[in-house]
Amino acid sequence: FGKMVVIFGASNIFWMVFAASQAFKIETSPESRTLAQIGDSISLTCSTIGCESPTFSWRTQIDSPLNGKVRNEGTKSTLTMDPVSFENEHSYLCTATCGSEKLEKEIQVEIYSFPKDPEIHFSGPLEVGKQVTVRCFIPDVYPFDRLEMDLLKGDYLMKNQDFLEDTDKKSLETKSLEETFTPVKEDTGKTLVCRAKLHIDKTDSAPKERETIEELQVYISPKNTVISVHPSTRLQEGDSVTMTCSSEGLPTPEIFWNKKLDKENLQLLSGNETLTLIAMRVEDSGTYVCEGVNTIGRSRKEVELIVEVAPKETTVLVSPSSILEEGSSVNMTCFSDGFPTPMILWSRQLSNGDLQQLSENTTLTLISTTVEDSGIYVCEGINQAGISRKEVELIIQVAPKDIQLTVFPSESVKEGDTVIISCTCGNVPETWIILKKKAETGDTVLKSIDGAYTIRKVQLEDAGVYECESKNEVGSQLRSLTLDVKGRDNDKDYFSPELLVLYCASSLIIPAIGMIIYFARKANMKGSYSLVEAQKSKV
Numbered sequence: 195f196g197k198m199v200v201i202f203g204a205s206n207i208f209w210m211v212f213a214a215s216q217a218f219k220i221e222t223s224p225e226s227r228t229l230a231q232i233g234d235s236i237s238l239t240c241s242t243i244g245c246e247s248p249t250f251s252w253r254t255q256i257d258s259p260l261n262g263k264v265r266n267e268g269t270k271s272t273l274t275m276d277p278v279s280f281e282n283e284h285s286y287l288c289t290a291t292c293g294s295e296k297l298e299k300e301i302q303v304e305i306y307s308f309p310k311d312p313e314i315h316f317s318g319p320l321e322v323g324k325q326v327t328v329r330c331f332i333p334d335v336y337p338f339d340r341l342e343m344d345l346l347k348g349d350y351l352m353k354n355q356d357f358l359e360d361t362d363k364k365s366l367e368t369k370s371l372e373e374t375f376t377p378v379k380e381d382t383g384k385t386l387v388c389r390a391k392l393h394i395d396k397t398d399s400a401p402k403e404r405e406t407i408e409e410l411q412v413y414i415s416p417k418n419t420v421i422s423v424h425p426s427t428r429l430q431e432g433d434s435v436t437m438t439c440s441s442e443g444l445p446t447p448e449i450f451w452n453k454k455l456d457k458e459n460l461q462l463l464s465g466n467e468t469l470t471l472i473a474m475r476v477e478d479s480g481t482y483v484c485e486g487v488n489t490i491g492r493s494r495k496e497v498e499l500i501v502e503v504a505p506k507e508t509t510v511l512v513s514p515s516s517i518l519e520e521g522s523s524v525n526m527t528c529f530s531d532g533f534p535t536p537m538i539l540w541s542r543q544l545s546n547g548d549l550q551q552l553s554e555n556t557t558l559t560l561i562s563t564t565v566e567d568s569g570i571y572v573c574e575g576i577n578q579a580g581i582s583r584k585e586v587e588l589i590i591q592v593a594p595k596d597i598q599l600t601v602f603p604s605e606s607v608k609e610g611d612t613v614i615i616s617c618t619c620g621n622v623p624e625t626w627i628i629l630k631k632k633a634e635t636g637d638t639v640l641k642s643i644d645g646a647y648t649i650r651k652v653q654l655e656d657a658g659v660y661e662c663e664s665k666n667e668v669g670s671q672l673r674s675l676t677l678d679v680k681g682r683d684n685d686k687d688y689f690s691p692e693l694l695v696l697y698c699a700s701s702l703i704i705p706a707i708g709m710i711i712y713f714a715r716k717a718n719m720k721g722s723y724s725l726v727e728a729q730k731s732k733v
């Protein structure tokens with residue numbers, strides 16, 4: 195038993211020695227200070243040694259609520275804050291009591307918020323030569339007076355900023371940094387770095403850091419759009435044309451060919467640089483538009499194609515008629531088809547064949563015409579592709595006037611004389627002359643040559659009234675004379691009057707072609723006219 199006592203005593207001594215070396219102590223984890231991010235969860239642990247069943251209590255220094263849950267477990271007490279909020283920014287005091295002994299330890303909880311990487315925003319696309327503002331912002335920061343932000347392009351520090359604001363406000367804030375710069379082509383491929391540093395721990399040299407890197411893509415809006423046309427912008431129907439378009443830009447612009455339908459609407463023809471149009475027609479004339487397009491812009495260039503058609507089917511409308519009475523007016527209107535619309539040119543053909551220009555108006559108006567206006571008028575439809583002409587003959591007629599009827603040698607002759615009766619029609623063209631001998635039984639039309647009728651060996655029966663009628667479409671004039679034949683003892687000559695209608699001698703001034711047409715027309719009208727005879731009478 196004594197042994198046991200010894201043993202007991204020894205163990206008691208041991209215990210006492212142990213107890214003496216293991217004096218009542220308090221420990222915390224973390225030791226004195228901790229950093230917690232808002233929204234996270236942290237636990238503060240308070241534990242003791244040298245006491246079998248300590249009691250714990252937690253409080254904040256200013257006796258505000260703990261905002262955490264306490265769990266005691268033997269010699270350990272845990273204060274858990276989940277989630278960490280602004281209300282946890284305190285010094286927490288853990289008090290452990292063991293019998294009459296009381297120990298305290300403080301843990302400083304510092305909080306921060308720095309949950310996301312910075313975001314980079316540009317005010318627009320990065321276009322070479324155009325100012326752009328880059329804004330880098332970092333959301334939900336606390337405490338923002340400890341924030342520092344850097345903006346770097348490649349290795350170059352564009353901007354550095356602190357946010358040293360004196361504020362007691364406890365809130366999460368979004369802070370940003372802004373810088374304006376003008377991109378250059380060489381910026382493509384460089385990196386833009388936005389770096390945010392939160393210097394939470396004054397003692398700690400390494401701040402919390404977050405960064406975002408963006409590779410720069412620089413653009414050039416399409417420009418210098420150029421069109422080349424082969425063979426020409428002026429084409430004939432049936433031709434082909436090839437048009438090539440180029441445009442500079444970054445990224446390389448896509449090329450689109452369109453045809454302008456009206457002021458606003460375009461018809462897409464091709465997405466190729468080269469546009470070939472074959473077998474062109476007049477309708478293909480118009481404005482073709484090439485557009486260089488890339489992500490940030492477009493540049494357009496236009497070209498005008500003209501498919502020409504040589505003037506054709508030139509026609510002339512004469513109102514009221516191409517045969518006119520002197521003094522009347524005439525409108526000659528000319529039409530010509532073609533593309534581009536032909537220009538009209540009116541001319542008059544001179545006797546040597548040359549043309550004398552008169553007017554570029556569609557309608558050529560002659561007011562109060564005179565005989566001198568008679569002639570050939572030429573209308574020409576003219577455009578770049580050619581000329582088409584049409585001629586019209588204008589005939590101005592006057593009523594016969596100044597006709598003269600004479601007899602040679604005199605109005606009183608002797609039987610057997612040679613008598614010449616002649617009729618001249620003044621200077622009026624297109625006039626018919628009819629020489630007649632009047633008689634009770636009916637008039638006899640006489641065969642005259644150039645208006646002259648010759649009676650060889652005049653007879654008594656030849657005496658009487660002779661009449662000359664000068665006549666055209668506009669009017670007629672009559673002259674008459676009386677031939678007196680005195681008897682003589684002579685044989686009678688054979689006389690057989692033949693019928694002939696004479697065409698006025700003065701009409702010789704009218705060009706032969708016109709005359710043939712005219713005679714032909716007359717022949718048709720009168721039905722029994724001999725052109726051959728008429729021609730003979732001229733020669």
Ligand SMILES: *[C@@H]1O[C@H](CO)[C@@H](O)[C@H](O)[C@H]1NC(C)=O
Binds near residue numbers: 466
């Ligand atoms: C035009 O582009 C189309 C595709 O868009 C292609 O198939 C065709 O070969 C191109 N034509 C020419 C002449 O380049």
Ligand SMILES: *[C@@H]1O[C@H](CO)[C@@H](O)[C@H](O)[C@H]1NC(C)=O
Binds near residue numbers: 513514523524525
């Ligand atoms: C010619 O045209 C004009 C204008 O159209 C018109 O007033 C005039 O009566 C015409 N003259 C003739 C002879 O047709």
Ligand SMILES: *[C@@H]1O[C@H](CO)[C@@H](O)[C@H](O)[C@H]1NC(C)=O
Binds near residue numbers: 552553554555
């Ligand atoms: C052409 O017509 C216009 C009016 O229609 C007139 O004023 C002008 O004198 C004309 N020109 C000629 C050369 O006839």
